[in-house]
Amino acid sequence: MNSSVIVFPGSNCDRDIAVALKKFKFKNKMIWHNDANLPKTDLVVLPGGFSYGDYLRTGCIASKSKIIEDVIKHANKGGLVLGICNGFQILIETGLLPGTLLRNKKLKFISKNIFLKVLNVNNSFCLSYKKKNIITLPIAHNEGNYFVNDRLLKEIEDKNLVAFKYCDEKGNIDEDSNPNGSLNNIAGILSHKKNILGLMPHPERLIDPALSGQDGSLLFQSLLSSN
Amino acid sequence: MKISVTVTLKKDVLDPQGKVVSQTLKNMGYDNISAVRQGKFFEIDIEESDKKKVKNLAEEFCKKLLSNTVIEEYTINID
8 A cells, every 4th residue: 555644844743643554564755745746655644743833823834735746636536645733733723524623621742642433444544443443542732622513513422423522431421531622522523535644643663562552553554454 | 992912022132932833834835925024913902982092091901911021022013
């Protein structure tokens, strides 16, 4: 499977995701944001970080980059797009995913492991979570408080487009297990065609048993098995 | 009454965010942009009807809290 990681000024998880993709034998290319053309690719990854220093709004300036036009074309043709953390914020600013990510409810940067419930396993990103649907992944963000208007919230819930919700270790989804104030504990959402996933947690950081776990590996295995 | 305060960086202080916004607008094809300054905007509701008093208070808010007068300047509107 071919993948392309888009690198913006201020991205800082681009190499982490490249290491993860390499481990799972993706043929990966790093693509600079100012390149005009996206090479032929199955998967585009928008990595985490602080593109453009979070100027104006998180992900906003990156969403106007030259390469993004091709990313939008790729997405509209049904190509896979994965946005992690700042990548999720960028996807939202491009309009490929609905809603917005506000500052965390308690106005603090949160960096810790949290529990997630996988709510939709019928998509290319989550197939392998059929075996295990309560997982641990790290979050590291200041703006991860998902917000959307009532109409769209109902739509994404009704159409089962919420891929991940914050929960406790038993899988309870409630206010106590919500780290950042996200509406309905939403941590990650899919596009209507389920070819775009944006999520705040970092699956690329949990791919090695020696480094605390493999719950992130399942996402990459899903992508490979969907190909 | 309602006080509106806009705080921006002084003209001779470098505003990197404003510069990036300006460059992005140009990249989007708006090539007649010559400069962008980014700042903060406050709306303050105050229970006081004496306009002169409100203006003095607003000045105080700006100097004591809302702006850093070393690098920022402010404009006040009252209605």
